[in-house]
Amino acid sequence: MEVSAQTSDLEQIQSWKDEVNVTRESLRSMRSHLEEIAPNKKDEDSLAQVEHFQNQFIRQMEVADEMHHDLKQSAKKISNNGQSLIIHDDRPVDDVDVMLDRMQTFRKLYNELQEEFKGFSAFS
Template identity: 75%
Template sequence: MEVSAQTSELEQIQDWKVEVNSSRDTLRSMQNRLELLSNKKSDEDSLAQIEHFQNQFIRQLEVSDEMFHDLKQCAKKISNNGQLAVLHDDRPVDDCSTMEDRMQTFRKLYNELQEEFNAFSAFS
């Protein structure tokens, strides 16, 4: 791999790590907003929605932790010229294009959750 291509991929991965960290911060903020909403709402429908969002936030934070870890592993692999110490069969970190596909999916699910929660909290 050429040094410039390697550097470019490492810079891209660093950008994704920043994006994942930012999403984690936003998810924690949404969790705090949800907690405030849960103190105001007691009807059955609202409580079901609150539980739904609690579960979604927990899962999305888990996914973001996995993504961050896997981005670090991908960067290590690139830096070590293809040698990777840990490989997850269920979470491929083979190359930058694989991680790009995973980041697109991560963004899509994160944005959908954020939009859904913002719609819910706007009416509460």
């Protein structure tokens, strides 16, 4: 029974890693699109929005990188049957339920950023 739960957790973590990779690629695409439309933005409000999105893309990419790293560590811990000690005071990786909660937050923040950027870039 332990093996199937372990396999299921590993499959879930791999799915999340794939999702994080897709998100990273999407962020790169949005950043590229922002670079294309930024020269057309001349007014002060638009320039502030461009800077806002630049900062948000940087931060979201940092979070995505952290998530990817932590998911790899979580998979490693599960694969080793909990024998390796992995400690992140600020980012626990040893509990699949905690990682699920983090993924849900990651998705929510990414989706909000994506929708906000769609609204901004639609007026380009």
